[in-house]
Amino acid sequence: MGKVKAARHHPYSVGTTPSLRWAGVEGQIALCDVTGGDQPRISIRGDRAGEISFAIEDIRYLRVAKEFGRTTHLRCVIARNGGTDVVLNGSAGLEYPALVQRLSDELNALGRPNRIQRGLRWWENMIHLAIFGGLCLLLLYAPYDTYVTYGADWRQTELLIAGVLALAAFLGLIGVLSLWHRWYRVRRVEHAADLARFWT
Template sequence: MSKKQPAKDHLYSVGTTASLRWAGAKGKVAHVEVATYADPTITIQGEKRGCIEFPVSDIRWMRAGKEFGRTTHWRTVIARERGSDIVFDGSWSGDYPDLVLHIAEEMEALGRFDRVQRGLRGWENLAHLLIFGGICLMLLYAPYDTWRLYGADWKPGAYAIWGGFALLPLIGLIYVVGTWWRWYRPRRVRDWEDLERVLV
């Protein structure tokens, strides 16, 4: 497996998120150190005050995702064995891809690369399916219901018109499900290239 090498050795800067502020790291920027020891440790220092520290071995899983509805919105969630989830928002800093790759590198060294995932959180990808998929299904139902009620009285040209109306939401539904399957659903990354696709 080939992998992109982190541009910096240990220290990275990212924007703070609500989860970091709730955990005690205050300020607009958080400085994250990934220290490589016998037990690799992640230290998150708030720009104003507050510090969060936990070993890489405490990570249950790390999930990197990309929100395609917004052009520059990347997010990585770190679920910990002891403590609340930590979220890094990649829209704030160019350090973000290197930070995620560095943490994944340390997880691989501990034999835990199978815990590196890609996709969005459960409620987010479910909301994507329910909202956008539901809209497409509603738009698809309208031509069907019209055909069921009035189709017997249609002239031949009407079938082509309503068939066209039905085709558009059907294509939209296929696109929504395909986007969810490719980008949003939580799954293990296959390799380093698979992880890098959601970091750029």
């Protein structure tokens, strides 16, 4: 996914999240330094107080995502070996794309391209499918159940209304599954353009 870029002379600026505050990084902005070489590291410090630092090798996976239905709300989950997950808020940091690309470059340089992922966490995927998919299935079932119970007495207009409602629910279900498949399901990032979809 591209060559490793030269070391920066100033830190990347991104937004903080509760996970960073729990790790002791305080403030509205997180300043992230990435050092390259044989043992690359990332240091994250808050604009108010606190800092954490760990080796890029310790990243179990780097997962980029967009929040439910909020195409401008970006975030990156960094799952660490021997440490809690930290989340970077891309919506509040103009340098978020450059930071994520730099981290992915470093993982590629370490021979760990399989650790670069896109999508939501498993429980977020389940919530999306259960709530929105379940609601569409319920709305799809309702006209059918009503027709079985009362359909013998329906006029053509009532049948048409039930058909339109069922079609709308079916199209809604297709939309929910399409949204999940495109943005939310977890999968490996295959190339730089695939990663860049989350901020272009």
